[in-house]
Amino acid sequence: MRSISALSGMGICTGALLVLSAPAHAGVDAKLLEMLKSNGSISAAQYSELKGELERENQVAAEQAKAAKAKSDQMSAFEQSLAWAAKTQVKGDVRVRQETVHAQNSGTKGDQNRQRIRARVGFYSQINPQVDTGIRIATGSGDDARSTNQSMDNYFDKKQLWLDQAYIDFHPTAIKNLHLIGGKMNQPWVSEGDIIWDGDINPEGFAATYKYPLGGSAELFGSAGYFNLKDNVDGDGYAFQHDLRLYSGQLGTRFAPIDGVKATLGASVYAYDNGDNSACGTSTTTPCQLSANGNTTKDFRLYEGFGQLDFANLPIPLSLYGQYVVNEATNSNQDTAWLTGAKSKVGDFSFDYNYRDVQRNAVVGAFTDSDFANGYTASRGHKFKVGYDIDKNFALGATYYMAESDAASGTRKDANIDTLQLDLEAKF
Secondary structure, eight states: OOOHHHHHHHHHHHHHHHHHHSOOOHHHHHHHHHHHHHTTSSOHHHHHHHHHHHHHHHHHHHHHHHHHHHHHHHHHHHHHHHHHHHTEEEEEEEEEEEEEEEEESSSOOSOEEEEEEEEEEEEEEEEETTEEEEEEEEEOSSSOTTOOOEESOTTTOOOOEEEEEEEEEEOOTTSTTEEEEEEEOSOOSOOSOSSSSOTTOOOEEEEEEEEEEEETTEEEEEEEEEEEEETTTTSSOSSGGGSEEEEEEEEEEEEEEETTEEEEEEEEEEEEESGGGOOOOSOSSSOOSSSOTTOOOOOOEEEEEEEEEEEOSSSSOEEEEEEEEEETTOOOSOOEEEEEEEEEEETTEEEEEEEEEEOTTTSOTTTSOSSGGGGOSSEEEEEEEEEEEEETTEEEEEEEEEEEEHHHHSSSSOEEEEEEEEEEEEEO
C-alpha cells in the first residue's frame, strides 16, 4: 500500500496539472507553479515542462485577444459607417406636367401648350446631434429662381441640372428648437400664401429660427435672416454698404382657442437695402433688378400679416387661410396685396382654392408666384387645385388659374390669362 504522503504528492501534482490545463489568469498559474516547485511537489524537469506549456498557452491567448480586438475595431469602424449612412436620407421627386396657357390682350400669339418635367434629388444628413446638412440638385431651363421646370422639346437634348439647395443647419442642444442656418436653404419663414414668395425660391444667406412652447399645444415661433442678392450693386465697391440685400423678420403663434380648432397667426417684415441702385446686366433668365414683372418702383419694405384656422371637428376637415401685404417703402398708391383661401383633404382627395388681388407695387415682381398671371403683379383672380393620391407617394393633380393683369398686357386694358396644369408626380 502506498504511503499517505505519496498519495498526497500525487494528488497535488494531479491537481496542479488540472489547474494548469484549465484556462486561468496567467499570473495565478505562474504563482501556483512556483509554489509547487518550492515545496518539492514537482521536479525540475516537470517544472520546466509545465512552465513551457504555460508560456505557450499565454502566447496563444494573447494572440487570440489581439485578433479579437482587431476584429472588434473593424466592426466598430464598419458600424460607425453604417450609423452615418443610417442618418443620411435621399429624398426627391419627379413631376410630368401638361400646361396650357390661354392669354388675351397680353401680346402673345394664341395659346401656349407645352409638356414640362421637373426632377429634384436631395441628400440630407445628420453630421452629429447638433448639425444637419442638405444638398439638392434640380432641373431648370435656366438659373431662374422661380422655376425648376424644363420643357420637353429641342430634339431630345440633355436637360440641365442646377444647385438648388446647399446649407448647414446648426441646432445646439443647449438651446432646444433654435436653428442657425447658412447657405442656400428652404424658406426659413412661415408662408400662408404665395403672393410674396414663389414656392420654388430658395434664399441664400443666413437665418435663425426658433420655437418656444407655451404649454399644451401652444407655441411661439419666429425667424430672422440676412440674404445677399447682389454684390456691388451700385458699382462703387464690394464693401457691405454697396450690396443689394434683404433683411427678414417674423413672429407668430400657434394655439387652440377651442377644442377641435387650431389657429396660426403671425406678422413678417421683408426690407431691401440698395434696391434703387439695382440695374440690369446681360442675363435673360434671372431678374436683374427688384423692379420686374409689372413693378414701377425699386423701393420695397414689405409688412405682412397672415393666419390660418384649422377645423378638425367638422364633417370634413377644413382650413381657412390668408395673408395681407403692404409695401410701406413706395410712394405709389398701388402698394397692397391680399389673398384668402380654403383647403381640405378627404381620403385620397385634396382641394385648395384661393382668391388674390396683387397691386402693381405691393410685392417684388421678381419673386412673386410665377404661375399666377404668368408671374406678373397688378393681377387678381382665382386659383383652383385638386389632387388625388393614386398610391403611396404617387399622385395626380390639376391646377387652374383664372387671372387678370394689366401689367401683363402692357396697356391699360387687362390681359386675361387662364392657365391649366395637369401633373403626375412621384416622390421617393
